[in-house]
Amino acid sequence: MFNKIYKYLGSTRFTLLLISLLAVMFLAGLWIPQESLLNQQLSAQWEAKSPKVFAILRVLHFTTIYTSPIIIALWFLFFLNLSLVMWQRLPLIRRRIELPDPKRSDPENAPGFSFKKSYPLPAETSGSDVIGFLKKRGFAVSGDQQVFCAVRNRFAPIAFGLFHLSFFLILLGGLTSVYSKFYGVLELAQGEVFNGELERYKPLGMMPKIGSPPNVSFVIKSIRPEAKGNTPTALKVTLADGQGQLHNIDINRPYTTDSSTFVLKDVGPAPLFIVKDPTGKELDGAFVKLKVMNGSQDNFAMAGFDFHVHFYPDYAVNNGAAFSRTKEFNNPVFTVAVDRKQMPVGQGTLAPNGSLSFAGGYRLVIKEMPLWVRFSVIKEHGLPILYAGFAISSLALIWRLIFFRREIIGAVREQGGERRLLVAGKSEYYKSLAEDEFGELFDGMPEYLRQRPKADAG
Amino acid sequence: MSNWETIFFWITLIAYTLAAGGYIYAFVFKNPRFLPKMTWIISAGFITHNIAIGARYAAQGHLPWAGDYESAMMGGWFIIGGTLYVAWRNKALQSLAVVTAPLVVILMGYGFMRNPELTPMAASLKTYWLYIHVYFAQLAFGAYALAAAAGVLYLLKRRNAAQGAPNAAFERFPSLDRLDELIFRYIVFGFITDTIMIAAGAIWAKDLWGSYWSWDPVETWSLVSWLIYGISIHLRVTFGWREKRLAWLAIIALSTVIITFFGVNFVVDTSMHFFNVR
Numbered sequence A: 001m002f003n004k005i006y007k008y009l010g011s012t013r014f015t016l017l018l019i020s021l022l023a024v025m026f027l028a029g030l031w032i033p034q035e036s037l038l039n040q041q042l043s044a045q046w047e048a049k050s051p052k053v054f055a056i057l058r059v060l061h062f063t064t065i066y067t068s069p070i071i072i073a074l075w076f077l078f079f080l081n082l083s084l085v086m087w088q089r090l091p092l093i094r095r096r097i098e099l100p101d102p103k104r105s106d107p108e109n110a111p112g113f114s115f116k117k118s119y120p121l122p123a124e125t126s127g128s129d130v131i132g133f134l135k136k137r138g139f140a141v142s143g144d145q146q147v148f149c150a151v152r153n154r155f156a157p158i159a160f161g162l163f164h165l166s167f168f169l170i171l172l173g174g175l176t177s178v179y180s181k182f183y184g185v186l187e188l189a190q191g192e193v194f195n196g197e198l199e200r201y202k203p204l205g206m207m208p209k210i211g212s213p214p215n216v217s218f219v220i221k222s223i224r225p226e227a228k229g230n231t232p233t234a235l236k237v238t239l240a241d242g243q244g245q246l247h248n249i250d251i252n253r254p255y256t257t258d259s260s261t262f263v264l265k266d267v268g269p270a271p272l273f274i275v276k277d278p279t280g281k282e283l284d285g286a287f288v289k290l291k292v293m294n295g296s297q298d299n300f301a302m303a304g305f306d307f308h309v310h311f312y313p314d315y316a317v318n319n320g321a322a323f324s325r326t327k328e329f330n331n332p333v334f335t336v337a338v339d340r341k342q343m344p345v346g347q348g349t350l351a352p353n354g355s356l357s358f359a360g361g362y363r364l365v366i367k368e369m370p371l372w373v374r375f376s377v378i379k380e381h382g383l384p385i386l387y388a389g390f391a392i393s394s395l396a397l398i399w400r401l402i403f404f405r406r407e408i409i410g411a412v413r414e415q416g417g418e419r420r421l422l423v424a425g426k427s428e429y430y431k432s433l434a435e436d437e438f439g440e441l442f443d444g445m446p447e448y449l450r451q452r453p454k455a456d457a458g
Numbered sequence B: 001m002s003n004w005e006t007i008f009f010w011i012t013l014i015a016y017t018l019a020a021g022g023y024i025y026a027f028v029f030k031n032p033r034f035l036p037k038m039t040w041i042i043s044a045g046f047i048t049h050n051i052a053i054g055a056r057y058a059a060q061g062h063l064p065w066a067g068d069y070e071s072a073m074m075g076g077w078f079i080i081g082g083t084l085y086v087a088w089r090n091k092a093l094q095s096l097a098v099v100t101a102p103l104v105v106i107l108m109g110y111g112f113m114r115n116p117e118l119t120p121m122a123a124s125l126k127t128y129w130l131y132i133h134v135y136f137a138q139l140a141f142g143a144y145a146l147a148a149a150a151g152v153l154y155l156l157k158r159r160n161a162a163q164g165a166p167n168a169a170f171e172r173f174p175s176l177d178r179l180d181e182l183i184f185r186y187i188v189f190g191f192i193t194d195t196i197m198i199a200a201g202a203i204w205a206k207d208l209w210g211s212y213w214s215w216d217p218v219e220t221w222s223l224v225s226w227l228i229y230g231i232s233i234h235l236r237v238t239f240g241w242r243e244k245r246l247a248w249l250a251i252i253a254l255s256t257v258i259i260t261f262f263g264v265n266f267v268v269d270t271s272m273h274f275f276n277v278r
């Protein structure tokens, strides 16, 4: 019984079952809404609509399917199965890379060799010329000019192990990154200094189970979004680190330090708003990081008033309606509606360095308009291991599947008063295509043999 | 679209459509003499296809790779390019175009109906990893399409051979044994480029989103289709699946690739992956 289970765990039949089950689970994750992709509100709506289904899915952890116990169990079995199969395959790989023994080879009676043919050998050429020809074509040759074996890409079977081993590297890198992961969102305006304070991450999404949060300090020197028409084409940000060294970052070019990546996610205006009373006295003032890009409304309260703001980076009016011609910051204008105790007391447009009057003489002024950016901050270890896994898997696949092993047995014999070269060839994976390949190879031999003596003479 | 691009895009599409029609004619009316001429038409279409891409490059300042239209344009380029390349190496493989030409016509027609307008390069697309990611995806797509095409030819030829009065057009195909091995060869090539595509995508995602893998629907689909091709290779190498079963596998597996490229938007609507600039 135990033996049977052990055998099954180490079988490639089980491999296929596991890979198929993993694929099915991944697909299920596309059908079943995942919490990681669904926002809270949608999630709650969905739960209210079908509470029973939701409860069952919750119990099975299918709303976070990619980290559910079932998937983790499948991954565990996957790596167990992989280890067992690889272990069992070791002797086979060793046998496959052995050089064949020419003494025991006979091209006429070689089992498993799909290509068998004989060619007349021109006068003044010998088996060693043929060997020279094969060597030139990348074959390693053993034997003598009477009987020889030639192998190309002898070590390719090792690459099978290398490819599957790379999964372990990817696993190791992945696990290291999961357990060392820190995640937080950080919003900083131009001129703002950050010294790694945890309370400034909003939200602070994840603390590492192993290791520490990012130990960084820097100040944002400048923020310059660029757009062409309606396509954002760059977000150029310069920051100065603790040593005063400048770093230029952009979308796709995050700031990386202390195994942490600061990825630019969003940009917006952070105006210095000031509220003045009818006599011109400043009542209140603050920089406000507004989330108003892409047309959304943001709100803030100041001096007892509530302000509702829209932003148009390239302001224009069409039939009385405000709109932004492009995403370029050509003519930045806010439209503002003001309430006091939920009663509207004014509205209008407001540009940087401009002012808006409301509630009988009060004024809202923009004194400066720096920008702010949002960073996703991720610290994790293990990426080099993971990337090494990617690189090895790609290289091993190329090695295994393109530079696969070819083997030829050749013998020079007298047949019917004529000296002939008898050859047998086989390759991994292919039979008919290998026949074509060997056919082409030997069709090119007479040309080589003809030229060879000339080359020698020259 | 610039004027030149529009003109050459249409010439290309017309050439491919003519060739696809010619192939169907050759088979329905059992007239194989027609086939080599179609290869010339496809080659001419491929030249204008290159010009259309060049015109788009000139107007836009970067190679096409984003949005359904550009994906279709480049996907079509890789599929036809692959078809012509193998046909040039081996005449008998000209007939793969029987399947790939109509596939590309549908693809490019669909792409044109989506979003052919010119767009500047979005900030999120400015990285070398994306070049590797996108073009290896296209290479994989092209190779998988050739595998499926070889699968269709295999099934057709086999059925034809079993019939009383065989259609001479099938004589032009490679032998059944060779078709069977070609299916595997193309799958293998696609699988290698698919692997590089996923790795490059993960590295790019780390820089753009901060996380190398997010179980985003597009990522998940491409992982699933990669696994399906992995399963196919296992079935072939360790379980000796070949012939009819392998042919069907190559055809069915292609559907997962098509979903990854074009269909994910129809299946789910919560992707943070954008083939469409946003």
Ligand code: HEM
Pocket: A012, A015, A018, A019, A078, A079, A081, A082, A083, A085, A086, A089, A159, A160, A161, A164, A400, B191, B226, B227, B229, B230, B231, B233, B234, B237, B238
């Ligand atoms: C538990 C997991 C796995 C096991 C035990 C396993 C085992 C094997 C075995 C025994 C072979 C045959 C090698 C030979 O005869 O030369 C093989 C080949 C192959 N496997 Fe896997 N495999 C696993 C997972 C995967 C996965 C996930 C993929 C990719 C999707 C994959 C892709 C391949 C490829 C491309 C080959 C052909 C290369 C060759 O012939 O060496 N394998 N695998």
